[in-house]
């Protein structure tokens with residue numbers, strides 16, 4: 001056997017599911033996932049896991065206590081492991097050089113220092129977190145500067161491409177696994193050892209090996225390309241709303257060209273999630289540091305269009321409601337950044353809710369998976385006032401109670417259950433005129449209009465009133 005023990009530092013959305021699947025597929029390997037957050041580890045060892053991810057419960061329950069362990073004892077796990085995944089968070093810097101753009105590598109650095117401190121023997125250290133190009137070099141500098149006799153390190157880049165909500169399927173049926181390493185004999189041997197792990201279930205042809213920098217840059221590039229597609233279709237959704245073209249039809253028409261492909265062309269209220277914005281900002285920052293301002297400006301536009309989309313959508317809500325939402329009660333359906341996750345990081349719903357609260361609205365919020373405490377925490381952080389949020393925001397256990405006596409419904413997440421709601425019943429319980437703003441293009445707008453709703457769907461000219469002013473000479477009402 002090549003690798004007997006794996007340690008993963010960081011029991012988050014990546015470390016937890018990734019290592020659970022490794023444990024499932026490599027029963028002869030002991031996998032220990034560690035985190036400094038005691039509460040999180042307690043939850044990984046409990047019935048209700050700290051993250052909601054379809055299929056994850058089954059995998060964890062099958063392996064936990066056999067060859068999969070969750071622990072706060074970071075040192076012991078490092079000590080005994082042959083291979084260490086670094087899966088800690090790499091958020092955008094909030095202060096200092098590169099504030100608001102550069103990736104903050106403080107957690108990666110502290111883990112590297114800890115490894116250097118406790119390691120005895122040979123270790124393969126794998127960068128699983130998304131990092132700037134050349135981060136592996138910095139980690140190696142820290143490790144080698146603190147290297148003890150009898151210890152040797154190899155550092156690999158093995159970025160993760162899973163998406164939340166489909167993580168288990170993405171891990172089991174990965175399009176590819178990417179491994180970057182040093183182009184030395186030792187580097188290639190370390191790559192082979194990590195390949196051996198993945199080869200338990202991924203065909204070798206899907207395991208790509210590159211140099212370290214290509215691997216690091218490919219991760220940023222993949223997220224930038226994916227987000228760019230969303231911003232591209234979202235920019236066209238604005239054109240559709242003014243012209244009568246339908247963005248779904250446009251997406252289908254262009255997506256059937258195999259060179260373009262049909263995925264990631266769903267216009268929306270804007271992309272969210274913990275990574276797209278952070279990783280593109282990081283790419284922009286790297287380009288600026290490399291004195292490539294044109295390249296930086298190009299990728300910055302992907303973020304700018306996303307901001308524009310969120311603000312355009314929210315302005316439409318306000319304008320349609322006679323340009324004032326003060327003291328109106330509005331229901332927000334969906335708070336997670338996408339369906340099938342309870343994660344709210346950078347969720348567009350936060351932007352929508354904050355803007356409506358700033359305008360004096362009262363909000364009824366329902367999401368099938370997001371914890372209520374998380375919604376309060378997000379909105380308190382966004383608005384800066386816990387009292388205001390407590391006074392103005394009510395949380396509900398289902399969509400029916402959340403929409404009762406409200407003036408408008410704003411769909412922020414594409415949860416399947418919203419599609420099959422009894423909208424006749426919902427309409428009867430709402431204030432009139434009743435509005436629906438579909439930020440995810442999931443509802444049947446014609447059916448809703450027949451019931452009596454005023455409907456606005458992203459990327460479709462179906463808003464009934466209130467926009468003539470901003471639409472200039474085009475009368476689209």
Ligand SMILES: NC(=O)C1=CN([C@@H]2O[C@H](COP(=O)(O)OP(=O)(O)OC[C@H]3O[C@@H](n4cnc5c(N)ncnc54)[C@H](O)[C@@H]3O)[C@@H](O)[C@H]2O)C=CC1
Pocket residue numbers: 009010011012013014015034035036037040074087088089090107110111128129130131160161162163164274275
């Ligand atoms: N969330 C996602 O879907 C994906 C995330 N990534 C990348 O993976 C990395 C991790 O992301 P998430 O899992 O979402 O983050 P997360 O915030 O859910 O988890 C990170 C964990 O690391 C722990 N941690 C931080 N410093 C530590 C230390 N010194 N010792 C022990 N534990 C420590 C934190 O307590 C936290 O539980 C990021 O770089 C992200 O960009 C990559 C692909 C997908």
Ligand SMILES: O=C(O)[C@H]1O[C@H](OP(=O)(O)OP(=O)(O)OC[C@H]2O[C@@H](n3ccc(=O)[nH]c3=O)[C@H](O)[C@@H]2O)[C@H](O)[C@@H](O)[C@@H]1O
Pocket residue numbers: 130160161162163164165223226230263264265266267268269270271272273274275276337338339
């Ligand atoms: O590095 C990461 O963290 C991950 O980021 C994304 O995964 P994730 O953010 O979990 O989810 P996505 O499915 O990519 O969705 C991101 C956002 O874009 C939105 N989106 C997605 C697709 C689309 O067509 N339109 C659209 O608005 C989603 O609703 C969501 O708000 C990438 O898809 C993963 O490959 C990557 O590993």
